């Protein structure tokens with residue numbers, strides 16, 4: 001065993017010991033949770049709650065609401081508002097958060113936790129806890145949780161499996177992205193064997209919207225811009241969706257989170273960007289690359305982060321100024337000076 005493997009094994013042992021001996025476990029995932037963040041948290045939460053432990057789970061958004069498309073996930077009764085979260089938890093576990101800041105309002109709680117177990121799969125994870133289960137080779141955080149649940153010897157029933165599967169299909173783009181490993185498919189096979197309904201999960205995650213979404217999508221796509229000369233000549237496509245666009249149709253912010261999946265299909269662009277204005281006037285920026293550009297690096301330079309082909313950041317600047325800051329950072333690998 002190499003030193004690294006030994007250190008990783010020590011982390012696994014420490015994490016399982018801490019969880020086994022805890023009476024109460026406080027769970028937190030990153031703000032504006034996606035299927036991987038919420039699925040990994042609720043999956044472990046449900047598995048632990050069934051052993052008789054007290055489990056509280058939350059995320060630190062100022063306005064606390066589960067995104068509409070994730071309300072089908074089992075285990076929602078474990079959720080508490082950040083205001084009801086323990087101020088100094090004995091044992092706190094974080095999910096899919098690469099930095100302490102990604103915990104939003106719950107970052108101070110993490111800072112005061114007796115033990116902080118960080119469960120994640122971002123290469124950029126800053127190892128901000130006391131114990132780290134961080135596997136950049138894992139397609140989703142739910143893959144790390146799957147191993148943890150197995151090491152704890154806890155059963156994975158259909159509800160736990162639904163949570164874990166939701167994270168797996170979210171982060172692999174339904175097994176389409178390059179991160180789709182044999183291990184990801186093997187895990188999916190084990191989860192499917194519990195009787196979960198893949199077609200129902202897919203429909204909840206991707207195949208339903210209020211009519212208002214079509215209207216707002218039309219507006220946003222109508223102002224999409226193709227810049228063939230950007231990204232070292234490989235092309236950039238981008239658009240924005242404002243709170244005024246959404247207000248005109250009565251569409252909540254979380255409904256536009258996935259708009260990047262439409263924009264990124266453009267053949268003429270290596271990089272796709274969607275700027276999404278939230279209800280407070282701040283901007284959340286989604287970036288995607290096809291492989292020639294490391295968008296995680298570009299987003300990290302602007303205070304965000306993510307994966308090499310899917311990353312994001314927040315911006316308080318105007319759309320034009322945000323794009324002016326981002327554009328020069330989108331250089332293809334190898335062309336950077």
Ligand code: AMP
Pocket residue numbers: 102122260285286287303304305306307310311312313314
């Ligand atoms: P999104 O475009 O919101 O789907 O985000 C894509 C990926 O970028 C996520 O999986 C996160 O890892 C990362 N990400 C998005 N926003 C941020 C942010 N503000 N800070 C750090 N990472 C982010």
Ligand code: MN
Pocket residue numbers: 030034036037096
């Ligand atoms: Mn995530």
Ligand code: MN
Pocket residue numbers: 036037096121139140141171
């Ligand atoms: Mn993830």
